[in-house]
Amino acid sequence: MLDDSKTIEQYLQKYDNQDICRFITCGSVDDGKSTLIGRLLYDSKMFFEDQLSAIKKDSKKFGTTGDKIDLALLVDGLASEREQGITIDVAYRYFSTAKRKYIIADTPGHEQYTRNMATGASTADIAIILIDARKGVLTQTKRHSYIATLLGIKNIIVAINKMDLVDFSQERYQKIVRQYEKEVLEHLNVHESNIKTDYIPISALEGDNIVSSSKNCSWYKGRPLMELLDTMVLTTKSTQKDAEFRFPVQYVNRPHLNFRGFCGTIASGTISVGDEVSVLPSQKHSRVKSIISNEIKDLRVKTEDEGLEITEKAFAPMSTTIVLEDEIDISRGDIIVKRNAEVEISNKFSAMLVWMSETPLSLHKNYLIKRATSVINGNFSSIEYKKDVNTFEKLTADKLELNEIAKCTISFDREIAADSYTQNKYMGSFIVIDKHTNETLGAGMIDSCIKKQDRISKRQYTEEELALNQYVRKNYPEWGCLKL
Amino acid sequence: MNSFNNLKHLEAEAIHIMREVVAEFSNPAMLYSVGKDSSVMLHLLQKAFYPASPPMPLVHVDTQWKFKEMIAFRDKRAKEVGMELIVYSNPKGKELNISPFKHGSAMHTDIMKTEALKNMLNIYKFDAVFGGARRDEEKSRSKERIYSFRDENHRWNPKSQRPELWNIFNGRHKQDESIRVFPLSNWTELDIWQYIYSENIAIPELYFAKKRKVVEYMGTKIMLDDERVPKELRDNAKEEMVRFRTLGCYPLTGAINSNASTLQEIIQEMLLSTTSERHGRVIDSDGGASMEEKKQEGYF
Numbered sequence: 049m050l051d052d053s054k055t056i057e058q059y060l061q062k063y064d065n066q067d068i069c070r071f072i073t074c075g076s077v078d079d080g081k082s083t084l085i086g087r088l089l090y091d092s093k094m095f096f097e098d099q100l101s102a103i104k105k106d107s108k109k110f111g112t113t114g115d116k117i118d119l120a121l122l123v124d125g126l127a128s129e130r131e132q133g134i135t136i137d138v139a140y141r142y143f144s145t146a147k148r149k150y151i152i153a154d155t156p157g158h159e160q161y162t163r164n165m166a167t168g169a170s171t172a173d174i175a176i177i178l179i180d181a182r183k184g185v186l187t188q189t190k191r192h193s194y195i196a197t198l199l200g201i202k203n204i205i206v207a208i209n210k211m212d213l214v215d216f217s218q219e220r221y222q223k224i225v226r227q228y229e230k231e232v233l234e235h236l237n238v239h240e241s242n243i244k245t246d247y248i249p250i251s252a253l254e255g256d257n258i259v260s261s262s263k264n265c266s267w268y269k270g271r272p273l274m275e276l277l278d279t280m281v282l283t284t285k286s287t288q289k290d291a292e293f294r295f296p297v298q299y300v301n302r303p304h305l306n307f308r309g310f311c312g313t314i315a316s317g318t319i320s321v322g323d324e325v326s327v328l329p330s331q332k333h334s335r336v337k338s339i340i341s342n343e344i345k346d347l348r349v350k351t352e353d354e355g356l357e358i359t360e361k362a363f364a365p366m367s368t369t370i371v372l373e374d375e376i377d378i379s380r381g382d383i384i385v386k387r388n389a390e391v392e393i394s395n396k397f398s399a400m401l402v403w404m405s406e407t408p409l410s411l412h413k414n415y416l417i418k419r420a421t422s423v424i425n426g427n428f429s430s431i432e433y434k435k436d437v438n439t440f441e442k443l444t445a446d447k448l449e450l451n452e453i454a455k456c457t458i459s460f461d462r463e464i465a466a467d468s469y470t471q472n473k474y475m476g477s478f479i480v481i482d483k484h485t486n487e488t489l490g491a492g493m494i495d496s497c498i499k500k501q502d503r504i505s506k507r508q509y510t511e512e513e514l515a516l517n518q519y520v521r522k523n524y525p526e527w528g529c530l531k532l
Numbered sequence: 533m534n535s536f537n538n539l540k541h542l543e544a545e546a547i548h549i550m551r552e553v554v555a556e557f558s559n560p561a562m563l564y565s566v567g568k569d570s571s572v573m574l575h576l577l578q579k580a581f582y583p584a585s586p587p588m589p590l591v592h593v594d595t596q597w598k599f600k601e602m603i604a605f606r607d608k609r610a611k612e613v614g615m616e617l618i619v620y621s622n623p624k625g626k627e628l629n630i631s632p633f634k635h636g637s638a639m640h641t642d643i644m645k646t647e648a649l650k651n652m653l654n655i656y657k658f659d660a661v662f663g664g665a666r667r668d669e670e671k672s673r674s675k676e677r678i679y680s681f682r683d684e685n686h687r688w689n690p691k692s693q694r695p696e697l698w699n700i701f702n703g704r705h706k707q708d709e710s711i712r713v714f715p716l717s718n719w720t721e722l723d724i725w726q727y728i729y730s731e732n733i734a735i736p737e738l739y740f741a742k743k744r745k746v747v748e749y750m751g752t753k754i755m756l757d758d759e760r761v762p763k764e765l766r767d768n769a770k771e772e773m774v775r776f777r778t779l780g781c782y783p784l785t786g787a788i789n790s791n792a793s794t795l796q797e798i799i800q801e802m803l804l805s806t807t808s809e810r811h812g813r814v815i816d817s818d819g820g821a822s823m824e825e826k827k828q829e830g831y832f
Contacts, residue, residue: 056800068538139674149538170697299551303584313548350583367547486704488694
């Protein structure tokens with residue numbers, strides 16, 4: 049594990065630049081998912097010949113791969129837990145390279161698939177979709193790809209596995225690539241959603257194109273999987289940092305009268321001292337006075353007169369504390385944005401809903417909805433359509449059951465400031481909670497605002513402004529300008 | 533330095549979890565075990581609530597058999613961070629004069645740790661208790677949620693665990709229910725050491741190699757921490773260069789021979805020894821261990 053670092057100091061220095069990356073592997077046992085995870089975990093560690101031979105022995109005894117190493121033996125198959133009746137959703141596994149630390153969300157590929165995969169995909173940057181080279185695109189390939197993109201994953205790696213069983217045929221590989229493009233990608237809006245797809249022929253079992261380029265398929269000019277993972281630009285991360293500033297207030301820290309800090313995790317964007325901000329939904333304004341440093345050296349409790357360790361700037365996904373110039377009323381659940389930011393404020397939205405409970409969704413029933421840091425009352429008034437995740441068809445429906453996905457209309461008992469999930473993952477996601485059992489019943493992703501509250505109407509406009517509005521509406525109807 | 537590396541991500545995630553719990557639960561506490569993971573967790577709690585003191589007490593379940601150095605370190609740290617320290621020992625253990633040497637480790641653990649923890653929770657009625665467990669520790673932990681729900685008898689019911697999506701946690705609970713919270717879930721052992729190194733976090737001296745009086749006991753090397761060690765063991769003690777990788781009750785905590793006396797040396801030793809440890813396990817399983825056993829053992 050010390051890899052090529054000469055000394056421990058060099059190693060530690062390198063570690064300082066190590067990034068984090070989360071991915072989900074999609075496929076069933078038959079696709080070689082466990083073997084792939086076992087392979088990645090195994091190959092990322094220091095490799096010893098004696099270890100290999102020991103696993104080889106085990107594989108002969110217990111494995112299903114004959115004389116070859118059964119790497120799936122290294123990964124828990126989650127089978128025993130299922131037999132014991134334990135509800136498993138996701139198992140998390142860890143490995144690291146010099147460049148990145150990886151968190152794999154490993155989901156069991158059976159009955160609870162949609163619910164489990166949605167959970168694992170909610171935090172993932174990359175989805176690895178496994179396809180058996182002998183079988184090509186299957187129904188489950190479509191299902192996996194749909195759920196991955198629904199949950200906002202922007203980097204998809206289609207790993208065409210078991211290439212050793214089709215003699216590393218380039219023709220077979222290309223046929224599957226075309227099949228995936230036609231039968232899956234064409235239905236997923238990939239261009240609009242900025243999704244990037246990479247294809248790679250591998251053999252998880254034999255290690256082809258995992259750590260190094262395989263000699264068995266020299267026709268493949270791309271990077272091996274580990275290198276692809278290490279070098280991939282993670283769209284989810286860059287968009288989060290580049291997006292407009294959103295800060296759901298999580299906790300108000302008030303140790304004494306001279307300090308009132310608003311704590312939270314920056315959902316997106318960057319904030320600097322001096323920036324003008326608005327608090328939503330109340331729309332009160334202020335300015336950023338100071339930001340508590342992320343690199344506090346002296347953590348001792350400070351009295352009123354002591355100076356604090358502060359910084360000029362903070363960005364997503366930092367957990368930070370912001371102090372404002374003015375004494376305005378702000379509490380947990382409010383959203384701080386930059387002044388004049390375009391945010392929808394409404395009590396009615398359309399949303400994609402993944403149902404995760406044995407108890408079906410009841411329309412018009414009151415649920416608790418937790419979105420960012422606020423918990424409010426909400427109910428679903430209608431189902432626009434139910435999505436068949438296997439065929440991508442839109443079906444009419446009046447109920448929603450476990451593992452089903454639908455587009456619904458959700459109404460809250462008060463107004464909230466929200467972005468669509470595709471624009472902002474942490475502003476547009478929510479969970480549905482049962483008021484009595486406290487169970488988490490579903491997960492939702494806001495699509496769009498239905499009843500737009502005319503925020504602008506609260507302002508007093510000059511005659512010139514009103515005239516300009518009238519002129520724009522008359523001459524440029526295609527702009528969709530609101531009437532003042 | 534990278535503007536936002538792996539450790540910064542893990543730090544932000546842990547702080548998010550801590551603030552979420554404090555915002556949604558009325559009576560939280562941090563279970564402080566004095567070890568390296570607890571040290572990291574305490575440091576993160578301080579960061580999360582700076583410039584205030586973390587709004588909860590530190591709770592230590594004292595088995596009466598912890599290393600003396602741990603107790604001294606615990607008291608010093610609690611004073612430094614300005615948090616209330618609650619120390620609880622099971623009075624039944626004191627009454628029966630429970631000793632791991634006399635009653636064995638199982639009985640000692642059951643009365644002085646498991647039962648003590650439940651008693652303590654019943655007395656103080658904490659509704660959220662922070663723990664330093666990590667998912668990489670063993671395979672069965674890899675599926676553990678960050679919020680682990682317990683019923684009124686502190687039992688874990690697998691059926692009542694909730695799916696956790698994004699960074700939205702469902703903290704709703706009934707009156708007598710409570711949660712164990714694991715803000716370090718996504719940290720690996722290596723992350724813990726790297727963070728201790730980069731943030732310069734205080735940890736007990738016992739982690740660093742030093743000449744200490746040790747003796748072979750139940751297949752491990754234990755330290756002669758006080759006069760309660762039976763005489764026949766004391767007579768065979770030798771002074772050796774040793775350190776500890778984990779800290780607990782001294783009669784149950786094995787020392788390892790090591791010369792690693794700095795953090796860098798500990799990290800280096802850890803990087804190298806992980807592989808040899810795994811190597812050892814592979815050989816073990818060669819002796820006819822079943823696949824199921826191997827799975828349970830948790831290879832990685």
